[in-house]
């Protein structure tokens with residue numbers, strides 16, 4: 001391990017594989033898994049995670065942008081890649097050259113694809129196969145998608161074009177964690193109508209997909225031909241009360257080494273704004289993480305289930321009674337040390353008075369918001 005580092009993130013490939021297998025077992029052999037690796041694989045490292053999922057037999061990888069897809073190809077990933085967001089006309093030929101699958105997010109976006117691919121014969125002359133497209137249907141997310149009644153027209157335009165190939169159709173749920181709710185039901189209905197219209201018009205062999213992590217857990221009928229999964233693969237449960245649980249492993253561990261230990265007298269301020277004043281002589285450890293690394297930006301995890309919600313509420317009351325601010329902890333060998341004062345941009349102080357064994361160079365486990373975790377922090381992958 002690169003032990004000259006004073007902070008790093010350990011990623012367990014074993015945990016990623018375990019989570020992938022859990023998802024795969026849930027959907028069964030008739031349904032493919034598109035592994036979503038957008039946003040640097042939710043912070044875990046897009047190229048390395050993409051390789052793991054490719055080796056595990058994922059059907060596709062999913063990213064938001066052309067740039068992300070190009071980075072995956074550059075890293076040698078050969079799996080089909082679905083790009084969720086629309087591209088500019090200038091990106092169409094490069095996307096075809098990389099063998100990407102693009103999303104038709106609107107009729108306008110389809111025009112841009114046609115513009116980008118013109119003049120006809122360009123792809124064939126370059127020895128490229130037709131550009132593959134998936135239709136996205138707007139059913140209630142308000143982001144990307146053809147209106148359901150536009151789907152058949154778009155499908156006809158694509159199938160009439162020698163350089164384009166329609167291979168899939170999908171939608172994205174806004175409220176999949178509330179799968180019993182009317183909004184979710186309406187989204188499903190609209191999607192089903194679009195699917196039926198496409199089938200009736202003769203487009204029968206499309207890969208149909210709609211389920212994200214929350215829908216996978218909450219709606220077994222949503223599996224269709226493929227599911228698009230991010231959250232579960234990275235060991236986290238979607239913020240959802242609905243649906244079954246899944247046994248997941250957490251592949252993520254961020255560690256930071258103590259840079260300095262200092263003994264502060266009672267009555268001294270710690271950190272910007274001196275928002276924390278020591279009440280007693282305090283042994284303080286300085287750690288090389290701050291908010292620029294995604295530290296102290298953890299979302300407050302939504303409790304799942306009534307009991308957990310009750311517990312969280314009680315905890316909040318207790319906190320208020322004790323007039324404690326939301327204390328965040330780091331862990332030395334599992335022993336908690338509270339953060340004191342405001343986290344700085346790159347440095348944070350923790351109270352190690354009760355952990356006299358902690359010394360300069362020791363590593364603490366620190367909670368980081370994964371998607372905000374600085375990409376400059378080395379990721380170390382363990383088998």
Ligand SMILES: *Cc1c(COP(=O)(O)O)cnc(C)c1O
Pocket residue numbers: 036038084172211212213214228229230231232238
């Ligand atoms: C991010 C994303 C997903 C994955 O969602 P999870 O809830 O993390 O599983 C699926 N589909 C699309 C279009 C997305 O943008």
